[in-house]
Amino acid sequence: MDTAFSNEDLKFQSEIRDFIKTNYPQELRDSINSKRKLGKELSREDLTAWHKILGKHNGWSAPSWPKQYGGAEFTPTQKYIFEQECAKAECQYIMPFGINMVGPVIYTFGNEEQKAQHLPGILSGEVFWCQGYSEPGSGSDLASLKTSAVKEGDHYIVNGQKTWTTMAQYADWIFCLVRTNPDAEKPQQGISFLLIDMKTPGVTVRPIKLMDGSHEVNETWFDNVKVPVENLIGQENMGWTYAKFLLAHERSGIAGVARSKKAIERIKQIASSEMSYGEPLIQDPAFKAKIAAAELELSALEYTELRTLAKDSAGKGPGPESSLLKIKGTDIQQAVTELAMEAVGYYANPHLGTTLSNEYVGPDYATNLSGTYFNFRKASIYGGSNEIQRNIIAKMVLGL
């Protein structure tokens, strides 16, 4: 048992650190910070600028991808270090839809033309992807999806509606689960995996506003959308297999340990400035105990993640144990967003995102912490709700 970094790892760590210091643009930091404080929407440029910079540097935008597809192919330890350093420096996180989701599906199940067409744009950050999985009637029961794709000559004609399509407002492409065989014996058997250009006539995106006022997710409608058959991944009606593969990838890294660590550090700073009963809030026994409880949970989760990473490096891919990381990781994310909101007392109230003004209100650290708290209720629901994750563990790990 050994968790100390080797000299090589330490060298790698300082390489990452130096790279971030030299290459992370200050204007990007300022732009994102001021929008976050005001609760304003981030632009496509805000979301992809860092991705584009990493994409030009040894495939660092895709830490897990094999080198042959242009990825960095980091070892598990390197991935851990990379994620930690990016979180410490509060770099904008990379949108997962291309890099973590459809990218691995394309290089694992796609044909050569598809790899050549799509992987470079995902890697460089030039092409923005979104995910077409959920439908209004298909949330946790994803296999019940109804969006249909009917083959006519060399095209599929797609009709139906997807929902919760995160950042569809910026997306160039969407990867979709569609029903190609409505008569299959089991609902899972009639599903295919299609790549659709968002500029195709018949695709409509409508925003869904979340409770913090943010616009992250959308409804995406398909009205007789013509999709070339070349855009089918793998075999027709085998989409469920690729979807499950993707979901396992989606869950790895979802624990967000490094970012939660940073968030707790930040809360401690806020609580040192806020006063309660004439003393800094950080001295309040009840508040202190909640911070410590979150820290302990996070410390345990960090080692759970390291154990999973170590297993991965022994050649076993992310398995159902990643459900554990999702459950605990999101529990902690929600706990820390709540603590941050709680720390600022009355200044949880101001909500500036809906105003045209660019004036801040209250202490600099306080703005929009309640928005983040409300926004993060999503975490235990998305990516397979935490109840569904428990079902997965019950079935796949405990054999119930």
Add this chain to the structure above:
Amino acid sequence: MNFDYTEEQTLLDNMVTSFVRDNYDWDTRCNIVKSEEGWKEENWKQFAELGLLGVPFDEAYGGLGGKSADLMIVMEQFGKGLVVEPYLPTVILAGGLISKLGSEEQKNSIIPEIISGNARCAFAYAEPQSRFDLNDVKTSAVLNGDDYVLNGFKSVVFGAGMASHLIISARTEGEQRSESGITLFIVDTKSEGLTLQNYPTIDEYRASEIIIENLKVSKDNVLGEVNMAYDAIEEIVDISTIAACSEAVGILQVLKDSTTEYCKNRKQFGQSIAKNQVIQHRLVDMMIEYEQAKSILYMAVTADLTNSDDRRKAVSAAKARIGKAIKFVGESAIQLHGGMGVVDEYMVSHYFKRATMIGVLFGNTDYHMKRYMTLTQSGISSSDEAISVSVT
């Protein structure tokens, strides 16, 4: 980065596992705890033969030079079998103090005896008023010629009844709660001036109340420097706490696995109760608690235990978090076993009781939570990195 055992550790793990499998089936264990002695000398001899009694000791004294990870392996397997022989009190706690503080002469005379199985030791530190505070020592030691004379009372001393030697903490100077002025003495358990009241514990181990009345101890039997024992006590109790956490993790694994099996087999309303989602999710939460407990134990075992601040922080984090897991997994195991959970006859209650008492040992969850908070929140580290307002 890896969490694999070395070849030697795998051998050690296999050895302890086979010992428990071959010598500690449930009926055998029941007979051991019901016996008058409450342990089995033959098992102790086997520990000696297997080299287990030498695991943490320096090779110079015939030990194996093992570290916390090695003790973790032993204790985790002992936990799985609810092994009652006083390994933790003798080898890890008292043995740790002797290794840390003993003179060459003391080490040469006692450690080989422990390793060969001839000597067993216990550490008498707690007092009725001290609760978990290691610095709270009323028992006094006064120098009279070449001897110290000790008077006082020690409570809940694990393994004292089967020990040949006792290590006693006593105040040689200062106020009752002062960290300085505490001295350790090593004495024969049969010494005049010692009265042991031996009793079984709720989890079927053995402990003693010890009355100390005009106990004469030669200056030669002071362990370490006079007045200066506190730091060593704290360190060795910390190391022993990791060992106790390891035992708990072994127990939690048994509780989680056996409860899962039980729910698969138990039928109500014409089907296995594990078909109910409410039961499934409880079992999943037990698994998650177990995994988190194991992870934080790994954190503590791989921490830099030679740095006292890192050590304190890691040990208290582990004990507090594992204490939470003990409560959840233990109580859930009983609940899901239904009526079978609350009877003495079935093994699950015994695992629950032992785990719960480990929760108390060396300070409970709240105690370690407070220690952890004191260590981590006394000051806020300044950071020169840019910090944005976002917490996500």
